[in-house]
Amino acid sequence: xxxxxxxxxxxxxxxxxxxxxxxxxxxxxxxxxxxxxxxxxxxxxxxxxxxxxxxxxxxxxxxxxxxxxxxxxxxxxxxxxxxxxxxxxxxxxxxxxxxxxxxxxxxxxxxxxxxxxxxxxxxxxxxxx
Numbered sequence: 001x002x003x004x005x006x007x008x009x010x011x012x013x014x015x016x017x018x019x020x021x022x023x024x025x026x027x028x029x030x031x032x033x034x035x036x037x038x039x040x041x042x043x044x045x046x047x048x049x050x051x052x053x054x055x056x057x058x059x060x061x062x063x064x065x066x067x068x069x070x071x072x073x074x075x076x077x078x079x080x081x082x083x084x085x086x087x088x089x090x091x092x093x094x095x096x097x098x099x100x101x102x103x104x105x106x107x108x109x110x111x112x113x114x115x116x117x118x119x120x121x122x123x124x125x126x127x128x129x
Contacts, residue, residue, distance in 0.1 A: 002036035009038045009077045019080035031104050039078045044099045052097040
């Protein structure tokens with residue numbers, strides 16, 4: 001998966017960033033990007049309690065070129081990412097959408113409201129013989 005995602009994260013300077021759109025709630029693409037070292041622009045801002053903010057799509061990662069004065073280039077290894085229907089690690093609090101720092105493969109998430117959301121059955125499923 002890492003090499004597959006890296007093909008999309010690499011681009012020539014004349015092309016727009018790759019923008020992944022998905023209807024999935026799972027986080028497999030984010031996980032693959034983390035493993036491959038790809039930075040993801042997903043409209044969440046902040047480190048402790050990332051919150052969703054509509055912003056211009058012109059926000060990006062750039063670096064200053066050492067050989068030219070006041071010239072910047074797009075950083076490599078960056079993609080845009082949109083989850084159209086939300087995600088397992090998103091929650092809403094007083095009208096603002098936040099992303100929880102849920103580890104990959106977690107079985108549950110405790111929301112600030114005190115609610116616990118389970119992603120897998122807590123008890124083994126009964127088998128019919």
